[in-house]
Amino acid sequence: MDEKTLAALVGRIRSLPAMPATAARLLPLLSDPAADTRRIEEVLRYDPGLTADLLKLTNSAYFGLPARVGSVRQAVLLLGWKRLLRLVMTLSVSGLMREPLAGYDLPRGGLWRHSVAVSVAADRLIAHLDIPGGDAVFTAALLHDVGKLVLGRFVREELGRIEALVAKGLSFDVAETVVLGVNHAAVGGKVLEAWSLPPELVRAVRLHHEPESCEGSCLVSDIVHVANAVGGRLEAEARGAAPPEASAEALERLGLDPAGLEEVARQTRGELERFAEAI
Ligand SMILES: [Fe+2]
Ligand SMILES: [Fe+2]
Structure with a gap:
């Protein structure tokens, strides 16, 4: 590798990708025992696209839920908020990756x-x-x-x-x-x-x-x-x-x-x- 490419590489490594905003807000909640539905709802309010994807996935055969889920609150009740948070994390990094x-x-x-x-x-x-x-x-x-x-x-x-x-x-x-x-x-x-x-x-x-x-x-x-x-x-x-x-x-x-x-x-x-x- 020549010097120019190496310098560019080092320069690039200095500018690392940003964590998706929703993931950044959610991560602390994953390890917070006091996290609750309301806080998850607050985070998702700023990301309607992600919320739509989340509800679509929640209603898919993958989860096989007995009732149709129309809100984040309902999704938390049916899946449990830990499971829901992981799902949201997974969806929120999909753009980055x-x-x-x-x-x-x-x-x-x-x-x-x-x-x-x-x-x-x-x-x-x-x-x-x-x-x-x-x-x-x-x-x-x-x-x-x-x-x-x-x-x-x-x-x-x-x-x-x-x-x-x-x-x-x-x-x-x-x-x-x-x-x-x-x-x-x-x-x-x-x-x-x-x-x-x-x-x-x-x-x-x-x-x-x-x-x-x-x-x-x-x-x-x-x-x-x-x-x-x-x-x-x-x-x-x-x-x-x-x-x-x-x-x-x-x-x-x-x-x-x-x-x-x-x-x-x-x-x-x-x-x-x-x-x-x-x-
Ligand atoms: Fe690897
Ligand atoms: Fe790998």
Whole structure:
């Protein structure tokens, strides 16, 4: 990479994407035990497009609710506000993640679909392992590849060199680091830092391709790593490509055996099929 491109890259990294306004207002509510319906309604009042999408999804077969939902208040009553908040978070980042990213082989909407798959897998993992407090994990999983929005252009420019290294056996994220000096996981960590998200989430995003580098409490980063592998596996299945492997170290720390991983993948596949039908 020449100096000019590198300078441009550094300049670009200084101007990180902004968190969607609705997501920024909702995130603190996810971890606030005092949050209630009224506050969710207040946030959504400023985003009628999102509210319409939310009500459409709430009324879809995905939720199979007994009554037709016509208001945010009703949706909260029927789904529970935690479930509703996650749904709103998922919908609110779809605009941010919509653009195609050719360097990463992601068509329009591809990054969002992958992020949804990984957040669903993370949710299933938490349920399977019976771990409490899934909100941090959900957010980290949904945002884990946000660094791709920043690096996409540079990866596309240097794709030939990156792919040559991948052909030699390097993983894509390591090849990114060799060619660009940084990879999307590290940049994603920077984005989450700029968004003032908790250090635990920043670390989980930064380490999602290298759980071996984790020290101390690795639970969130291990779950995001394994969920990313599950999401990647389902995508590989659909394309008839070789599936990515989850790190043996992360699986061992989580206490997840191959049968458990299989079960999580099966549940994730089922849930995603239903979700895809609904939207
Ligand atoms: Fe990634
Ligand atoms: Fe990913």
